Amino acid sequence: MSSAAGTPSDCGGHRPWQSYHTAYTNAKAGMEGVDREKVQKVIYEMSKGSKYFENEQKKEAITKLKIEHLRAQCAKLTDNDISHFQKVAEKKILELEASRDLSKIWLHTDMDAFYAAVETLENPSLKGKPLAVGSMSMIATASYEARKFGVRAAMPGFIGCKLCPDLVFVRPNFGRYTHYSGLARKVFQRYDPNFFATSLDEAYLDITEVCSERGITGEEVASELRDAVHQETGLTCSAGVAPNRMIAKVCSDINKPNGQFILPNDRDAVTTFVSTLPIRKIGGIGKVTEQMLHQVLGISTCQEMLQKGAFLCALFSEGSTDFFLSVGLGLGGTETPEHRLRKSMSCERTFSATNDSHLLFEKLGKHSYS
Template sequence: MMADDAQNIRRKIIHIDMDAFYASVEQRDNPEYRGKALVVGGLPEGRGGVVATASYEARKFGVRSAMPSKQALQLCPHAVFVRPRFAAYKEVSQKIREIFRRYTDLIEPLSLDEAYLDVTTDKLEVGSAIEIAKQIKDAIKTELQLTASAGVSINKFVAKIASDMNKPDGLTFIGPSQIAAFMEKLPVEKFFGVGKVTAAKMKNMGLHTGADLKRLTEDEMTKAFGKAGRFYYQIVRGIDNRAVQPHRETKSVGAEDTFAYDLTQLDEMNPELDRIAETVATRLERYGLKGRTVTLKVKYHDFRQITRNQSVSTPVSSAAEIAQIAKQLLAIAATDDMKVRLLGISLSNFGEPQRKTDQHTDQLRLF
C-alpha cells in the first residue's frame, strides 16, 4: 500500500526550452535571415558586443551565447548580426505561457524561453506527461511557427537535463527506472550547481561522472564541497524534491550598456543614464513594479567596477526619477581622471517600506 501511495504522489515534471529562441523569432519574422548564420546580440564593431543567442547555422561554427561578438565573427565571418528586440521576444513568451496554462497553473518560468511545468494533475485530464509535452510542442509549432525541446521526468533536475539531450525539436523522457543509470553516466559538469571551478576540483579528485560521485559517502561529499556536497550526494541518486514555484519573486529590474569608447565627462555619461533609465522604466511598467532602491553600476576602462545605491521612502518607477537619482550617485562617484566603459542602473526593494525605518531611507548608502 505504501509503495502504491508513493507511486500515486510521484510528480510529473516537464521542462520546456525554446530552440535558439531569439534567433528563431528573428528568422520567423524576417525571411531573409532563414537558413543563415544569425547572431543576436551586440554588434562586433566597437568592443562591448556579446552574443545573446545564435541560430543553429551559426552554432555549427562554434558560436555560443555569452561569447564576445568579435570572437563570433572570427569563428563565422559570414554571420549576420542583429540587435535583440526584447519587446518582441516578451510578446512571444507570453503566448507560449498561454499555451502552458491550458494544461497547468503550476508554471515556473526561468527566463523568456524556458520553464518548468508540474502536470501531476493537468487541467485537461490528459494524464500522460509525455503526451502533454507533445501537445505543447505541437501547439508552439502550429500557432507560433517556432520549435521547442521538452524533457519529462519525475523531478526538475532530470527534466531539465533531458530537455537538452535531443535539441532542436526534441522530446526526451527519463522514467524512474532509468534515472539511476542516467545519473551514473552523466559528466560532473552537467550536474546542477557544478560550475567550472567545482568541476575542475572534482576531476582533480578523479571524479568524472555520476558513478564516481556515487562512490563517496555524504560526509565525504560535505567535507570536500561544503553544504553543496549534500545536494550533490542527493542529486546523483536522482533525489530532487524542489517543487515547481509558480510565483518567482522579482528581486530587481535593470539595464546596462557598454560603450564603443571610454566616456570621460559627466556631460557624456548623463545622456546615457537617461537612455538606460528609459529602458528600466519600460521594464518596470511591463511588470507593474515600483522600487525604493536605485543602484548605479560603473565599470572603468581597466574593468574595475563599483556600485552605488540610494534608497527613498516613496517608490519610484518613472525614467526621470530613476535617471535623476542615478546622476546624483554618478556625480558623487566621479573623479577627474575616470574612464568609463559601462554604466548600468537597476531598481530593487519592491516591498512595502518598514514604518520604523521610513525616516532614514532618504540617506545615501554608498559602498
C-alpha cells in the first residue's frame, strides 16, 4: 500500500501544511481535472422543470432573503458598534485560545469510495469502470473513475448518465457494506477500544494512549492501521491525524484515496494549516452558511473568521460566533463523546415521483411497525 503521509521528511524540510490549500484543491477526492462549469450546466439543464429543481429554487430564495437581512443589519452598524463588538470578539478569542488542548492525538479514517469499492471487490469485472452505486433516481456513491466525469454521491442517476454515458449502475447492498464495515471496525478496536463511528465508512480514534504505550508516532499508527484494514478487508482507507477531531477529518481528505496526512501537535502548525483552509471543508459549515459568510462578510477561509470577528459577534448568535471563532483558531473536540442510547431507527429508500397516497401510507405503515 502506498503512504502519502504529509510529514517534513517527505518534503525535504518543507512544512506540508503550509501548502495545504493547493494540495487539497488539486487532489480533492478524485475530482481533479473535472470541468466544474460543464458539470453545473448539465445538472441545470437536466433538472430544469423537475420537482427537485423547483425545491432548489425555493431554498435559494430563502437563502437570498437571509443574506439580504444580514446585509441590512451590517449596514446599520455604527463605528461605535463595531468598536464594541471588536472588544467582545477579542475577549472571546482569548478565552477560546486558553482552552486549546494539544495533548491528544486524534485519527480520522475514511474508507475510499466504500460502497463502490466493496462492489468491485465482490465483482472484479467492475474494476477500472466508472461505477455508480444507486439507481437512476439517486446515486449513493461513485467510483473514482466515475468522479473524473463529475459524477458524485447525492446526484440523480440520470444526470450521472449524461455526464458519463458509460456509467455502470449497481444496486446498493447494505448487508454487504455492514459486513465489511464490521471487519474494519475490528481493526479500529485494536488502537482505540472506545472509537466511535459516524457512518459505515468513517470513524474517529483517540490514539494518544497507543502512541504513548508503544512509543510510536501518529504517522506510524495511521500507516499500520491502513495496512491492517487492507489486509483484513481487501479495501483501502485514508487517514488524517491531528490534535483534534475537526482537523483530523479535514486531514483525512487531503491524500485520498489510499493515503494519509499528519498535522503535528503544535499550535503554529495548526494555525498555519487553517489559515488558507476554505470554510466549506469544516463539518458544520454547509452551503447556506458558506454563502452567508462569503456574500455578507467576504469570508472564504478559516483565518478570515478571526479577522471579521467583530461582525460575526454583531450578526450571529453567541453559539454560532463561538463556533466560527473556534474554527478560525483551528480548535475542535478532543474528548471522546459520551455514548448515547439509540433513540430512533432509520430506513431509507429513494422513490420515483408518485401521487399514489395508498402506496405512501402502505410504506409508512410498514416501517412504523417494523
